[in-house]
Amino acid sequence: xxxxxxxxxxxxxxxxxxxxxxxxxxxxxxxxxxxxxxxxxxxxxxxxxxxxxxxxxxxxxxxxxxxxxxxxxxxxxxxxxxxxxxxxxxxxxxxxxxxxxxxxxxxxxxxxxxxxxxxxxxxxxxxxxxxxxxxxxxxxxxxxxxxxxxxxxxxxxxxxxxxxxxxxxxxxxxxxxxxxxxxxxxxxxxxxxxxxxxxxxxxxxxxxxxxxxxxxxxxxxxxxxxxxxxxxxxxxxxxxxxxxxxxxxxxxxxxxxxxxxxxxxxxxxxxxxxxxxxxxxxxxxxxxxxxxxxxxxxxxxxxxxxxxxxxxxxxxxxxxxxxxxxxxxxxxxxxxxxxxxxxxxxxxxxxxxxxxxxxxxxxxxxxxxxxxxxxxxxxxxxxxxxxxxxxxxxxxxxxxxxxxxx
Amino acid sequence: xxxxxxxxxxxxxxxxxxxxxxxxxxxxxxxxxxxxxxxxxxxxxxxxxxxxxxxxxxxxxxxxxxxxxxxxxxxxxxxxxxxxxxxxxxxxxxxxxxxxxxxxxxxxxxxxxxxxxxxxxxxxxxxxxxxxxxxxxxxxxxxxxxxxxxxxxxxxxxxxxxxxxxxxxxxxxxxxxxxxxxxxxxxxxxxxxxxxxxxxxxxxxxxxxxxxxxxxxxxxxxxxxxxxxxxxxxxxxxxxxxxxxxxxxxxxxxxxxxxxxxxxxxxxxxxxxxxxxxxxxxxxxxxxxxxxxxxxxxxxxxxxxxxxxxxxxxxxxxxxxxxxxxxxxxxxxxxxxxxxxxxxxxxxxxxxxxxxxxxxxxxxxxxxxxxxxxxxxxxxxxxxxxxxxxxxxxxxxxxxxxxxxxxxxx
Numbered sequence: 025x026x027x028x029x030x031x032x033x034x035x036x037x038x039x040x041x042x043x044x045x046x047x048x049x050x051x052x053x054x055x056x057x058x059x060x061x062x063x064x065x066x067x068x069x070x071x072x073x074x075x076x077x078x079x080x081x082x083x084x085x086x087x088x089x090x091x092x093x094x095x096x097x098x099x100x101x102x103x104x105x106x107x108x109x110x111x112x113x114x115x116x117x118x119x120x121x122x123x124x125x126x127x128x129x130x131x132x133x134x135x136x137x138x139x140x141x142x143x144x145x146x147x148x149x150x151x152x153x154x155x156x157x158x159x160x161x162x163x164x165x166x167x168x169x170x171x172x173x174x175x176x177x178x179x180x181x182x183x184x185x186x187x188x189x190x191x192x193x194x195x196x197x198x199x200x201x202x203x204x205x206x207x208x209x210x211x212x213x214x215x216x217x218x219x220x221x222x223x224x225x226x227x228x229x230x231x232x233x234x235x236x237x238x239x240x241x242x243x244x245x246x247x248x249x250x251x252x253x254x255x256x257x258x259x260x261x262x263x264x265x266x267x268x269x270x271x272x273x274x275x276x277x278x279x280x281x282x283x284x285x286x287x288x289x290x291x292x293x294x295x296x297x298x299x300x301x302x303x304x305x306x307x308x309x310x311x312x313x314x315x316x317x318x319x320x321x322x323x324x325x326x327x328x329x330x331x332x333x334x335x336x337x338x339x340x341x342x343x344x345x346x347x348x349x350x351x352x353x354x355x356x357x358x359x360x361x362x363x364x365x366x367x368x369x370x371x372x373x374x375x376x377x378x379x380x381x382x383x384x385x386x387x388x389x390x391x392x393x394x395x396x397x398x399x400x401x402x403x404x405x406x407x408x409x410x411x412x413x414x415x416x417x418x419x420x421x422x423x424x425x426x427x428x429x430x
Numbered sequence: 431x432x433x434x435x436x437x438x439x440x441x442x443x444x445x446x447x448x449x450x451x452x453x454x455x456x457x458x459x460x461x462x463x464x465x466x467x468x469x470x471x472x473x474x475x476x477x478x479x480x481x482x483x484x485x486x487x488x489x490x491x492x493x494x495x496x497x498x499x500x501x502x503x504x505x506x507x508x509x510x511x512x513x514x515x516x517x518x519x520x521x522x523x524x525x526x527x528x529x530x531x532x533x534x535x536x537x538x539x540x541x542x543x544x545x546x547x548x549x550x551x552x553x554x555x556x557x558x559x560x561x562x563x564x565x566x567x568x569x570x571x572x573x574x575x576x577x578x579x580x581x582x583x584x585x586x587x588x589x590x591x592x593x594x595x596x597x598x599x600x601x602x603x604x605x606x607x608x609x610x611x612x613x614x615x616x617x618x619x620x621x622x623x624x625x626x627x628x629x630x631x632x633x634x635x636x637x638x639x640x641x642x643x644x645x646x647x648x649x650x651x652x653x654x655x656x657x658x659x660x661x662x663x664x665x666x667x668x669x670x671x672x673x674x675x676x677x678x679x680x681x682x683x684x685x686x687x688x689x690x691x692x693x694x695x696x697x698x699x700x701x702x703x704x705x706x707x708x709x710x711x712x713x714x715x716x717x718x719x720x721x722x723x724x725x726x727x728x729x730x731x732x733x734x735x736x737x738x739x740x741x742x743x744x745x746x747x748x749x750x751x752x753x754x755x756x757x758x759x760x761x762x763x764x765x766x767x768x769x770x771x772x773x774x775x776x777x778x779x780x781x782x783x784x785x786x787x788x789x790x791x792x793x794x795x796x797x798x799x800x801x802x803x804x805x806x807x808x809x810x811x812x813x814x815x816x817x818x819x820x821x822x823x824x825x826x827x828x829x830x831x832x833x834x835x836x837x838x839x840x
Contacts, residue, residue, distance in 0.1 A: 045453045078697070087707065090703070093698070094696035094767075095764055096771075116771055116775075144710075146712070149711070155666075156568070156664040156668070159565070256663060257662055257664055260561060260562050297495070301487075301494070302551065303552075303554035303555050306558035328558070354499075358502045362502060365505035373778050373779060374778075375775075
């Protein structure tokens with residue numbers, strides 16, 4: 025593995041990790057923007073904009089864009105979260121330069137009115153689709169309730185109303201600032217030629233203008249509110265719990281991930297033994313999500329309406345026991361084994377490696393090898409996890425449930 | 431360079447297959463047990479879902495907790511699945527722990543405790559997972575579609591049937607495990623970093639038994655009707671559509687795969703372009719190949735708001751029907767590179783290879799090399815794909831919808 029980096033004069037970061045033994049290569053643009061960077065008036069614009077980047081440039085129509093990707097056999101897509109918009113592709117090594125060139129072109133889209141109006145329908149269909157998927161819907165609603173008043177409470181998709189009211193002009197304004205080169209990272213992983221990618225990027229992105237791009241960073245302890253929505257067509261209770269955690273920049277993020285696995289891995293965790301193994305809940309998981317300047321633990325539980333009171337009592341006693349008695353050395357050891365093997369397996373694929381590479385650069389401005397992360401996980405002690413439990417009592421949570429009418 | 435495969439057959443007939451991968455430090459393995467949803471007796475739909483839970487609730491000299499701790503201690507990522515033909519249980523893990531993992535899986539497959547009280551919990555969870563399908567119409571519609579499309583019992587639900595699960599007993603389930611975990615018909619696969627000789631010795635010492643001559647018997651019955659609608663007061667109508675095509679062993683298999691790729695391989699493919707890009711009817715739209723040993727189809731999904739549902743279905747069927755009228759060289763070229771590229775990208779994952787070699791062996795009786803598949807894809811042409819489409823017209827569409835509105839299937 026060889027790490028490469030170059031920062032262009034306009035602030036664009038180019039990074040790469042070359043692995044000559046890989047059969048493929050992956051490339052991605054990591055844009056530091058998401059729903060937390062939106063105002064209420066333009067809620068949903070980051071995600072809508074992600075769609076619009078595929079609609080072409082002054083030279084390329086939407087169909088020509090799709091055709092150009094498909095000609096390389098790329099597996100490509102994009103996603104938007106509260107704070108990142110990521111465009112990525114995995115290809116055979118011989119096509120990486122071409123696909124990188126294409127992404128570069130798309131990073132300066134036309135954002136035509138006609139395309140904007142057609143794509144509005146697709147966005148509204150996507151909103152409708154998630155309404156029918158309560159597993160996602162409840163997480164989204166809980167996030168808004170937890171981050172009450174904090175920018176991370178903004179929904180990624182927006183609402184039908186905010187999307188209806190959004191104009192192409194507003195989107196162009198948002199784009200002009202948020203997609204400035206100093207707010208972008210271009211990352212590559214796998215089998216590729218670094219010099220070639222560098223020159224493609226310098227030629228394609230060198231003239232982009234630097235801008236002042238801001239983001240409000242504020243830690244959030246969460247509202248700890250409780251709310252329930254009912255829908256006549258639901259069959260099960262969907263419960264989401266959220267509590268405060270450490271930010272992505274905090275070294276304790278490794279301990280926090282281990283805590284998530286100890287409490288809520290899909291097998292062998294405390295949730296598993298107390299809720300799933302006993303068939304009180306069909307699914308019960310918790311994980312840690314590190315964010316820019318803040319962080320949170322998310323739990324998702326699905327059960328029958330009849331079991332819900334008992335499930336919530338059990339959850340409370342799990343967290344109480346955690347605060348009072350802590351965890352065992354065995355639990356720490358097992359959680360480490362699980363996280364380490366998942367990390368190794370994920371990073372064997374250039375596409376998996378690309379995501380870690382880009383995310384680390386976005387949050388930390390730092391290159392971390394897989395070995396660095398392995399070392400950091402191995403170094404976490406049971407006491408480190410105890411300190412976390414003490415500081416961020418995960419039993420102090422925001423709760424959103426979505427279920428059938430009672 | 432052509433990759434090599436490892437193969438060894440135990441005296442009892444159990445097949446051991448391996449694909450070494452130089453670039454990885456992980457290993458993935460799977461036991462394909464001939465106990466899939468379609469081979470179970472009538473009245474036990476969902477038993478596979480119960481079994482994949484129950485056998486992990488204690489095995490050998492370990493109780494449920496000890497077994498789980500032992501598996502977790504190896505940093506092992508469990509993967510169990512139930513399909514029409516098999517129950518597959520396996521895992522991906524760091525290569526150094528493979529031998530210990532196989533020992534534990536031998537206990538799970540051959541010496542599961544199968545206690546009565548644990549059965550009730552496993553059965554309860556299986557019932558819950560069927561109930562939860564009502565809250566996941568996207569997954570539900572595709573399960574119901576396979577039930578509707580394949581002649582019974584090939585498309586039988588792999589999740590389960592509520593009524594049948596409610597009457598399933600521990601005794602009946604024990605019998606299923608005894609009868610269907612037939613080692614003579616089991617395929618063991620391993621991919622990644624491993625020593626095949628050591629694996630063979632270990633598996634042989636653990637799984638060598640008397641040979642059983644019994645073969646799984648599936649009596650294929652009739653097909654259900656053309657259209658089924660399930661009412662659900664949701665935001666979208668979820669449309670599943672399926673039509674017959676040739677099986678994986680057919681000479682025209684690669685022509686079929688290329689044709690489907692023209693229809694729905696990438697974002698420039700026809701369905702995405704016509705349904706989403708030009709008309710904005712859907713967010714999610716796509717079709718893919720779904721093949722069993724006995725039958726195969728092209729399965730398409732689209733989710734759309736009620737007022738657009740009819741138009742969506744009409745545009746989709748029109749695109750299927752238009753395919754045989756003409757395909758450009760460029761479209762074939764994109765379809766071919768898309769298929770080849772996805773094949774190679776998947777070949778970097780040990781889990782994906784362990785699954786692929788097993789399914790090849792079960793369906794074709796041999797493992798195809800990546801080069802063979804690449805060459806076959808390469809040999810297809812506009813003419814060969816069009817000839818295939820002329821001889822295999824899409825005549826019958828089976829449609830299932832879940833949502834607030836029924837549609838008309840012509």
